[in-house]
Amino acid sequence: MEKENKEDYTLIHISHLHPLHLTDIPPAVAAAPTCHACRLRCSGSIFECAPCRFALHPPCARLPKMLPHPSHPAHPLSLLLAPAYTDGGIGGGFFACDACRRGGVAFAFHCSHCSFDLHPACAALPESVHHPSHPHPVALTYEYPFPAGTHLVCDLCRNSCDPMQWFYVCIECQFGGHVGCFVPTSPAKEFYQQTGPVQKDAAAAAAEADQAAVLLRQQQQQLMNAISTANMMSANANNFLKSAMMGGTMPGSTVLRDMSETNLEINFNKPGSEHTRREREKFYAQRRTYLN
Numbered sequence: 087m088e089k090e091n092k093e094d095y096t097l098i099h100i101s102h103l104h105p106l107h108l109t110d111i112p113p114a115v116a117a118a119p120t121c122h123a124c125r126l127r128c129s130g131s132i133f134e135c136a137p138c139r140f141a142l143h144p145p146c147a148r149l150p151k152m153l154p155h156p157s158h159p160a161h162p163l164s165l166l167l168a169p170a171y172t173d174g175g176i177g178g179g180f181f182a183c184d185a186c187r188r189g190g191v192a193f194a195f196h197c198s199h200c201s202f203d204l205h206p207a208c209a210a211l212p213e214s215v216h217h218p219s220h221p222h223p224v225a226l227t228y229e230y231p232f233p234a235g236t237h238l239v240c241d242l243c244r245n246s247c248d249p250m251q252w253f254y255v256c257i258e259c260q261f262g263g264h265v266g267c268f269v270p271t272s273p274a275k276e277f278y279q280q281t282g283p284v285q286k287d288a289a290a291a292a293a294e295a296d297q298a299a300v301l302l303r304q305q306q307q308q309l310m311n312a313i314s315t316a317n318m319m320s321a322n323a324n325n326f327l328k329s330a331m332m333g334g335t336m337p338g339s340t341v342l343r344d345m346s347e348t349n350l351e352i353n354f355n356k357p358g359s360e361h362t363r364r365e366r367e368k369f370y371a372q373r374r375t376y377l378n
């Protein structure tokens with residue numbers, strides 16, 4: 087209402103040269119873009135540069151530069167816009183997430199002292215969740231709390247848990263299981279899907295990450311091309327790129343937004359009403375006038 091705020095609708099983000107606009111993706115769109123930060127499919131409201139098919143989930147666009155995380159109390163984690171483990175070329179590397187043990191090729195929360203890495207979605211998992219099938223909350227657990235060699239069988243899906251992955255557990259009752267089974271809405275659910283006993287195969291993870299790395303390289307090549315032709319912006323752009331590669335600051339991103347869809351709805355999905363749509367169109371129109 088009165089609080090309609092222009093900042094809600096457009097965003098300059100360190101990872102892209104052009105302004106991003108808040109856009110609604112209707113559910114079940116076949117060609118929905120992939121979020122540049124987390125590589126997961128977009129739905130609902132996203133920040134988008136349509137000509138470049140560049141998109142960010144709103145929470146991914148607002149990740150903090152530094153993040154203290156209970157899974158790694160020794161050091162705060164820094165946000166990197168590309169994996170730390172490149173082999174010379176830009177974006178050549180991938181990281182293995184210390185939460186889900188799956189590969190990542192995009193944004194990461196990283197500790198350079200310990201080579202500790204988290205997917206932003208894994209970093210945003212709630213520390214405890216309540217599941218209707220159990221009277222106590224289950225806590226997110228970073229270290230396997232049971233004797234080595236014992237199997238924790240997920241109490242929801244009855245498949246065994248990978249002791250290397252994080253999971254949710256009520257220690258007193260020894261009740262718990264997969265993150266993907268317990269967490270209600272996090273995008274990280276996709277990383278913890280269970281089809282049986284999990285044997286993480288490093289080669290398979292690397293191959294999976296490789297494919298995504300090719301995509302990332304292509305996008306970053308486009309970014310480089312855009313930079314070299316954008317004479318007007320060249321000084322700025324180079325600074326942008328430099329700090330992007332070093333995990334630099336991101337304008338407008340001071341607060342870690344919970345990555346749950348609930349939060350996405352609260353903060354960003356208020357659209358839908360005719361009024362909001364009109365307001366947004368008005369804002370875009372004003373913006374165009376301003377730019378011309």
Ligand SMILES: [Zn+2]
Nearest residue numbers: 121124143146
């Ligand atoms: Zn994302």
Ligand SMILES: [Zn+2]
Nearest residue numbers: 104135138140
């Ligand atoms: Zn663009």
Ligand SMILES: [Zn+2]
Nearest residue numbers: 183186205208
């Ligand atoms: Zn992860």
Ligand SMILES: [Zn+2]
Nearest residue numbers: 161197199200
């Ligand atoms: Zn560390």
Ligand SMILES: [Zn+2]
Nearest residue numbers: 240243264267
């Ligand atoms: Zn399960």
Ligand SMILES: [Zn+2]
Nearest residue numbers: 222256259261
């Ligand atoms: Zn319990």
